[in-house]
Amino acid sequence: MPIGPFGIDPTIWAVLRLLIAVGLTVFLVLNGALVQIFLERKVQAVMQDRIGPYHTGPFGLLQTFADAIKLLSKEDIRAKLTDAPFFLAAPAIVFSPMVASFVVLPFGPDFVGAPLNVGLLYLTTLGSMTVLGVVIAGWASNNKYSLMGGLRSAGQLISYEVPQILGLVTVVLYVGSLSMVDITNAQPGPLVNVLILPMAFVTYFIAALAETNRAPFDLPEAESELVAGFLTEYSGMRWGVFFLAEYGEVTVVSAIMATLWFGGWHGPGVDALPILGVLWFTLKTYVFVILFMWIRATLPRLRIDQLMGFCWKVLIPLALVNILLTAGLILAFPDPRLPIAVVNWLLVAALVVGLPFTQRRRLLRFRSRTRESVAMRDALLAPPMLD
């Protein structure tokens, strides 16, 4: 009889391994969300010169636990005219792909749930399934705000999926593998991918902000315009599940960025002590999580036409040019690292320098439009001639 790890029968071990993996993932997701909500409150508080939660537990650490218990014990409300089965199914449709994404994340040298050789494609696929849940939630709520939120979300998520995937393609071209483990192994030293492919990183980072509905791209749930977007009719733990999914997705895209551009689990001391890799990976992931919060505290929300225009007129052309140049340089040079790095940094510079010019033209247009409308108002409100 063959013996698997820990002297357990391999067939039983397969089932046991699955159960352990699912248990660990749910544990990670739930605790990750709790930690992130706490971090979000504290980071925002620091940035807005406040203290943040501090009453419940040491440093307010137990505040999110209290909130989670409150959410769980809330009354389960469903409006009468909602489309019942789909209204109930939508949170699950958003939540489950996010949980499934954790399977291929490379936490450490030997801490990968399933080292798929198409891991990156798998992550992209699961990321694209979220849209369906959001659109269904918007439609099933039978509420105009929800529907508008769902439609905006469909347009936004489908549009930003394109630059997101194009950003990944550049890295895949350069490394030559779709496997998360191979991509991590390809950047062992201090020369991580972000130094060679910064444009792909910028593209992916902006698209990932939009894909996870984070500010400044949080139009599907824009409070000042749409009440709460597709979440309007949701309350209690169903609303909580949507937020768990959002925080989980933030973790997943942060982990993708840490793996693809910042060397994943690699860091000082990993060769001697592989478990350190988990620490480095988590730290790198949380740097991006906090960066997301920083951006949320800094930037105002975009308008829907600015959002779409930026995606289709700026990000996608730049990403396509980047892919074309990177592919050409890989074919042209035996060691293409330096030329690719030069071209990529030039593209980043073009983006950074070029954006204010497009904004200047837009500003001039707005100013002339304002002047016209002011002139029109003055003409209408001009006091009638009495004499």
Add this chain to the structure above:
Amino acid sequence: MFDFLEPFFFVLFTVGIIGAGAAVVMLRRITAQALLMAFTFACMAGMFLLLGAETIALFQVLIYVGAITILILFGVMFTKQSESDYALFFQRQAPFAAGLAAVVALPVIVLAFSFKDVATPSPRGGDLVPLGSSLFTDYAFPFEVASVLLLAALVGAIVLVKRDEQ
């Protein structure tokens, strides 16, 4: 010990594809149709997984569940929904539909029963390299033609929308 799993999942996916596909045609609720259509596509992806074609399965989900279903939903939500029954030009379509379905189904059935020896599935995820290399060598021309066709459709759609605005 787990030999029963493959036939079990095959039956599950088959029932899913046929049942959900029929329900998409029969039902009238847009949410149900969309979800069931996505479910049909997901079951198709499961079939590809059983055949050892992981990459194709993932592309199936990425393109059909993640994009095409959403685009159809998007279209339906943006167009006007009338409460009345559909006013179709041909009111009695059943015989036509049956005839057309038979014409399509016959070759498929003949083809399905002509398979005698099924090739053994390749190891996990082994279809990525063959798929990529055949797409860009043997099938490079159809691939390029398809991409030009899609580009033409994209430009055409933009032209139509712009003409409406003017």
